[in-house]
Amino acid sequence: SKAKLFDEKTDTRTSFQDVAGLEGAKEEVEEIVEFLKNPDKYTSLGGKIPKGALLVGPPGTGKTLLAKAVAGEAKVPFFSLSGSDFVEMFVGVGASRVRDLFKQAKDKSPSIIFIDEIDAIGRARGKNNITGSNDERENTLNQLLTEMDGFGTNTNVIVLAATNRADVLDKALMRAGRFDRQIYVDLPDIRERKEIFEVHLRPIKTSETLDLDFLARQTPGFSGADIANVCNEAALIAARKEKKAVSKQDFLDAVDRIVGGLEKKNKIIT
Numbered sequence: 001s002k003a004k005l006f007d008e009k010t011d012t013r014t015s016f017q018d019v020a021g022l023e024g025a026k027e028e029v030e031e032i033v034e035f036l037k038n039p040d041k042y043t044s045l046g047g048k049i050p051k052g053a054l055l056v057g058p059p060g061t062g063k064t065l066l067a068k069a070v071a072g073e074a075k076v077p078f079f080s081l082s083g084s085d086f087v088e089m090f091v092g093v094g095a096s097r098v099r100d101l102f103k104q105a106k107d108k109s110p111s112i113i114f115i116d117e118i119d120a121i122g123r124a125r126g127k128n129n130i131t132g133s134n135d136e137r138e139n140t141l142n143q144l145l146t147e148m149d150g151f152g153t154n155t156n157v158i159v160l161a162a163t164n165r166a167d168v169l170d171k172a173l174m175r176a177g178r179f180d181r182q183i184y185v186d187l188p189d190i191r192e193r194k195e196i197f198e199v200h201l202r203p204i205k206t207s208e209t210l211d212l213d214f215l216a217r218q219t220p221g222f223s224g225a226d227i228a229n230v231c232n233e234a235a236l237i238a239a240r241k242e243k244k245a246v247s248k249q250d251f252l253d254a255v256d257r258i259v260g261g262l263e264k265k266n267k268i269i270t
């Protein structure tokens with residue numbers, strides 16, 4: 001199957017307004033937005049636009065969201081692939097998918113390529129290779145490196161990749177002219193959790209004025225994805241009770257439910 005192209009007609013554009021908190025990360029990608037909007041301005045003095053940046057941070061913290069927002073803000077097409085799609089692919093398929101992805105993105109440049117879970121293909125080569133079954137992954141990784149090196153300096157395609165395991169990545173990926181910038185996307189602090197609640201409460205009908213500081217205090221360790229879940233779950237809990245609006249208690253019940261889910265997940269890991 002072809003790489004997924006962001007469809008402007010069916011998808012509403014993601015913007016920085018949808019990304020709460022993450023001020024530092026947003027500031028760093030702001031520059032990428034500027035490059036994409038106006039590539040000639042930056043190359044006219046002989047400068048080279050960066051080819052790639054690595055978004056590093058725990059699951060559910062908004063890496064995909066941020067990458068989509070870059071494309072949305074710059075009004076350029078967004079092409080994405082997930083590293084996990086490449087697991088168990090037949091020989092040759094991974095490399096040709098990568099080639100295809102870069103070709104589409106170049107044809108539509110300026111554009112963004114987003115590779116989620118890059119660690120699935122980008123782990124250091126020659127390690128954990130007891131069975132020899134990693135050959136296909138290595139081919140895919142080599143193709144990715146080839147494509148990034150093959151970009152002319154004025155290709156105007158910027159590759160963003162996400163990982164929560166930057167430590168396991170092949171160092172070749174981080175070399176100059178590849179993913180030579182790392183942008184940290186951390187779990188939200190209490191102030192950021194409040195802002196994330198604000199974003200995800202927008203579509204929700206509430207029955208009382210909610211104390212967002214209180215909700216932020218009730219959710220230590222939650223990611224943005226967890227908070228989005230809480231808001232959605234609260235609306236479903238209220239609907240199940242045939243209520244016309246969502247109350248503070250529904251939110252607290254939703255928090256309990258998500259905490260329960262998180263504890264279960266952690267038990268499996270440890």
Ligand code: ATP
Nearest residue numbers: 018019020059060061062063064065196224225228
């Ligand atoms: P993963 O590593 O699991 O792929 P991710 O870091 O890419 O996770 P996203 O997929 O971007 O995380 O986040 C999932 C959802 O959580 C988003 O679509 C959004 O609804 C919500 N979310 C996460 N972070 C934020 C944030 N900073 N502001 C607003 N919403 C957020």
